[in-house]
Amino acid sequence: MTHSKSPSSETVTASPPRANSAPGQILTTAQMRDAEAALYESGVEEWTLMQRAGHGAADWIARASAGNLVTILCGPGNNGGDGYVAAAALKARGVPVRVVAPIEPKTEQAKRAAATFDGEVLDHAAGSHGAVFVDALFGIGLARPVSDDLRRLLTDLRASHSLAVALDVPSGVDADTGACPDDLPSYDLTLSFGAWKPAHFTGDALAKLGVVRLVDIDVPDCGGNLRLSEPARLAAPDFATHKYRRGLVAVVGGAMPGASLMTARACALAGAGYVKWMSDHDHPGHPPDLVKDDAPLDDALGDDRISAIVIGPGLGREDDAQARLEAVLAAGKPAVLDADALNLLTPALLESCDAPILLTPHEGELARLCEAFEVDGETKRERASALAKATGCAVLAKGADTLLAVGEDLRFFTPATRWLSVAGSGDVLAGIAAARLAVTGDLVQAACEAVHLHGRAARIVGAGFTATMLAEAVHPALGQML
Numbered sequence: 112m113t114h115s116k117s118p119s120s121e122t123v124t125a126s127p128p129r130a131n132s133a134p135g136q137i138l139t140t141a142q143m144r145d146a147e148a149a150l151y152e153s154g155v156e157e158w159t160l161m162q163r164a165g166h167g168a169a170d171w172i173a174r175a176s177a178g179n180l181v182t183i184l185c186g187p188g189n190n191g192g193d194g195y196v197a198a199a200a201l202k203a204r205g206v207p208v209r210v211v212a213p214i215e216p217k218t219e220q221a222k223r224a225a226a227t228f229d230g231e232v233l234d235h236a237a238g239s240h241g242a243v244f245v246d247a248l249f250g251i252g253l254a255r256p257v258s259d260d261l262r263r264l265l266t267d268l269r270a271s272h273s274l275a276v277a278l279d280v281p282s283g284v285d286a287d288t289g290a291c292p293d294d295l296p297s298y299d300l301t302l303s304f305g306a307w308k309p310a311h312f313t314g315d316a317l318a319k320l321g322v323v324r325l326v327d328i329d330v331p332d333c334g335g336n337l338r339l340s341e342p343a344r345l346a347a348p349d350f351a352t353h354k355y356r357r358g359l360v361a362v363v364g365g366a367m368p369g370a371s372l373m374t375a376r377a378c379a380l381a382g383a384g385y386v387k388w389m390s391d392h393d394h395p396g397h398p399p400d401l402v403k404d405d406a407p408l409d410d411a412l413g414d415d416r417i418s419a420i421v422i423g424p425g426l427g428r429e430d431d432a433q434a435r436l437e438a439v440l441a442a443g444k445p446a447v448l449d450a451d452a453l454n455l456l457t458p459a460l461l462e463s464c465d466a467p468i469l470l471t472p473h474e475g476e477l478a479r480l481c482e483a484f485e486v487d488g489e490t491k492r493e494r495a496s497a498l499a500k501a502t503g504c505a506v507l508a509k510g511a512d513t514l515l516a517v518g519e520d521l522r523f524f525t526p527a528t529r530w531l532s533v534a535g536s537g538d539v540l541a542g543i544a545a546a547r548l549a550v551t552g553d554l555v556q557a558a559c560e561a562v563h564l565h566g567r568a569a570r571i572v573g574a575g576f577t578a579t580m581l582a583e584a585v586h587p588a589l590g591q592m593l
């Protein structure tokens with residue numbers, strides 16, 4: 112069936128370019144609904160927000176289409192409404208556009224938006240080849256799994272267009288968790304409206320989103336607990352500083368000294384003034400510019416000038432590994448715990464430690480820690496938060512969707528290159544984090560700076576690198592971030 116709507120009396124106006132009102136804000140669906148409700152309360156109309164969203168999307172789609180045919184799949188809710196507004200705006204600009212609407216608009220705003228589009232509306236996708244496919248089927252209002260028929264429609268439309276753009280989130284993605292079925296199509300661009308959603312930075316959806324961009328619709332900063340950590344400039348050393356003031360880091364080694372050497376190297380290149388390698392073992396790769404301290408660990412850690420400690424890479428779990436971890440926790444200094452230190456950590460060990468501690472678990476270590484501290488959660492985000500609350504530590508949960516949990520707060524990160532998934536990558540990250548902890552004295556800042564430096568080093572070193580190459584690339588990465 113094909114039908115053309117008669118032109119409506121609604122005017123479609125072009126929006127002026129907008130600056131982002133709250134660029135790092137991430138809102139769950141419930142928080143987004145609250146933010147919307149507050150805006151309506153203050154006199155902003157729902158229609159105004161939809162206009163901003165649809166026009167903002169049309170700006171991106173028009174560029175992507177380069178004047179070629181756009182197909183917009185519109186659903187029954189306000190996500191579909193955004194799609195109709197975008198369709199009308201594109202048509203007004205002279206971009207050839209048609210709408211596929213397998214379900215009639217249901218909400219008041221979606222009906223109103225549909226009435227503004229006087230172009231071609233189909234209820235099927237047969238023969239819908241074109242340049243850009245726009246998915247405006249479901250957004251944050253997804254209430255249940257997408258039916259097989261609609262999934263097939265999404266897949267067919269994706270396959271018959273050169274580029275695919277998702278409005279707010281790809282249909283079928285849970286905006287709060289990023290959970291989605293494997294067989295959803297992948298997009299080239301996802302446009303988030305008003306604020307980021309957790310799904311833009313965490314969960315299986317990450318593999319589907321393509322490039323993500325925020326379309327501002329003037330949602331103010333709600334002061335929520337979820338934020339995107341954006342790379343900020345690092346501070347260069349003060350004029351009157353010296354090697355100790357710039358941060359003395361103790362890198363505590365263990366049974367496998369090679370790993371802690373790599374941690375020490377990354378630490379030295381990430382801006383620490385002085386790195387001491389506390390190891391009972393020698394290693395042929397020990398560089399001449401790294402000071403080794405093989406005094407009994409309690410004594411070595413008694414140096415007042417130490418401003419941060421890192422333990423875990425190459426620690427092992429046997430022999431004196433636990434005693435070494437106990438010595439670190441007893442030293443009362445800010446510390447980064449990674450790898451085997453996380454495997455050995457128990458509530459009893461943390462009990463008398465009130466120093467700021469950063470835990471840097473990967474998925475497996477996070478699961479073990481949750482078990483040890485008797486907490487759980489359905490998603491990585493919930494597990495990291497629960498662990499942060501149970502331990503009082505900051506938890507940097509590493510992986511493709513690295514996130515930082517501190518108390519009630521969560522920081523998300525733009526995913527780094529997949530080449531970072533290489534053995535030793537975590538040892539390098541731990542070293543960088545310890546350096547930034549020594550330099551800044553701030554757990555959250557240190558963890559965020561470490562993630563950005565690590566990601567940038569990976570970008571600099573390119574594809575197929577080893578952890579040693581990654582550690583060396585921390586040097587140019589630091590230079591770029593000053």
Ligand SMILES: NC(=O)C1=CN([C@@H]2O[C@H](COP(=O)(O)OP(=O)(O)OC[C@H]3O[C@@H](n4cnc5c(N)ncnc54)[C@H](OP(=O)(O)O)[C@@H]3O)[C@@H](O)[C@H]2O)[C@H](O)CC1
Pocket residue numbers: 143144147160161164186187188189190191192193217218248249250251252253254255256257258278279280304305328
């Ligand atoms: N947040 C803002 O400030 C703005 C958001 N905008 C856009 O609005 C959507 C959210 O719109 P909403 O209407 O709440 O929800 P959706 O459009 O995502 O979907 C709801 C409709 O879809 C039906 N539904 C849900 N799941 C399914 C499914 N699996 N299969 C079939 N139908 C489904 C649901 O029907 P029910 O039967 O469950 O009642 C609804 O009809 C947001 O993502 C933004 O794109 C504004 O435009 C701008 C302001």
Ligand SMILES: [K+]
Pocket residue numbers: 190246247248249250277278279280281282
């Ligand atoms: K969508």
